[in-house]
Amino acid sequence: MLVFGFVIFPTLTIAFLVFAKPREPVRFNRQRREVCVPKEKGGDYWYVPWETVKASVEGFNMVSQAGVNKNGSLIIGFPNPDFNGEVKLGGNGFSTNENAERHLWFPNVVPEVGASMWEVIRTYMEEGPEHVKVDTEDFTVQKEGILEAYIKGVKKSIAKRGWFKAFLWDGIFGLILCNTLLVDYIYRKHLNPPPDLKGEKVQQWSKSLPKEQWARRSPELEQAIQEREAELARQSAA
Structure with a gap:
């Protein structure tokens, strides 16, 4: 087990990373308010409306002799806009059918980190890159x-x-x-x-659009945002 864990498994992982083809990324287009999601097979893409994207941050604690260790994950779901079949949801609220929904899963992140990762994406799409506070030097x-x-x-x-x-x-x-x-x-x-x-x-x-052609928020989302901002303002004033 030690040889497998410290020699064989790391060697196979490195060999896979060296020789495997890079996976195509999920691309968020804030001008169109859509997300381009590569299919697993077939070389085609889903163009998912941004407002249908959903995210879930899950957390749990593990207790050991060393104390309590916080862990969790971030899951982002992208529903297939062209899927016409019945969508069955699992216990976490995401579809179990890969033809109906694709997922990005970020394991081993504490809930605070998972929520922050999603907030970076949400802020970029709703408010613009100038409002995203991340260190871009590493990128x-x-x-x-x-x-x-x-x-x-x-x-x-x-x-x-x-x-x-x-x-x-x-x-x-x-x-x-x-x-x-x-x-x-x-x-x-x-x-x-x-x-x-x-x-x-x-x-x-992927090309940029003139600003007058940028997609706008739906009335439903605009109303929900206004109600949430009003609620936060009342909480701050209390």
Whole structure:
């Protein structure tokens, strides 16, 4: 079990990440108020109205000798706009039929983190990217090569920590134990820059629209938002 857990499983995971094709991303288009969801098979996409997307944050506690450990998950559901069959919901409120609904699942996040992740998406779609408070430095596409970026990072580490600590941290621990170059390769292949969506239709869908053509909130959502804001204002004044 130890050999499988610490040798075989990590090796298979790394091999999969190195050789597997990058998965196409889910793309949120705030101008159209739609979400493009790649199908598992067939190379096509669902164009899901934003206001039909649903999210659920679940949490639970695990008790051990070390104390109480909080855990949970974030699930985002994207109903198929073209599905005409009967939708049966599971115990968590999401459909169990993959033809009726696709899911994004983020496991092992405490409820506060899961809610914050969803709030970033919601704020982007409803209020705009200028209202999203996230550090975008880690998502900047690196122009230099992997080895060049590593050398640049070592030089920064030397200037910050000195030769000896930089050798231990970036040389022994980073390069030899953690294989920084391989990690950077996998990161660039799957996440930065994110894989693009394929096909003329989806590329046209992804293009920016003149502001006068942007989709608007439905009257029902507008009313619900106003009622919620009024409720929050009353709570703040109390």
